[in-house]
Amino acid sequence: MPGRTGSQDRPPITFERSGDFSALIRELEQKTSTEIQLAKGIEAKQVEVKVTQGGFYEVLDALCRAHGGVSYLDTERGYARMDSLVIQPRPWSSTPLCTKVISR
Numbered sequence: 001m002p003g004r005t006g007s008q009d010r011p012p013i014t015f016e017r018s019g020d021f022s023a024l025i026r027e028l029e030q031k032t033s034t035e036i037q038l039a040k041g042i043e044a045k046q047v048e049v050k051v052t053q054g055g056f057y058e059v060l061d062a063l064c065r066a067h068g069g070v071s072y073l074d075t076e077r078g079y080a081r082m083d084s085l086v087i088q089p090r091p092w093s094s095t096p097l098c099t100k101v102i103s104r
Helices: 021-032 056-067
Strands: 013-020 046-054 086-089
Touching: 013 021, 013 056, 021 046, 021 056, 046 056
Parallel strands: none
Antiparallel strands: 013 046
C-alpha cells in the first residue's frame, strides 16, 4: 500500500459500520488507500459510525470519537501529521477540522 496520507482530493465516502475499532480502521485504510498506523496499547472496543458522503477525516473523527480513548492528533504540534498518520491511545479531543489554509 502506498504511503498516502493527508487530505488529497478524494471523492466523498459513505461509511456506516459497526464492529471492532481496529478492524474498521483497516477497512477505512483499504477503502481510501491511506496508510494509518495503530500504536500499541489501544483498547479493543466495539464502535458504530454513520458518515454519509463525508471526507476521510470526517470518517476518522467519527471512529476515534466513537472509541473515546484514541486520537490521531500530534500532541506536540496540536494537529495531524500529514507524513505519518498514527492513532495513539489517549483521550479523544474534539478539534475543529481545517479544510483550507488562507494566507494574507
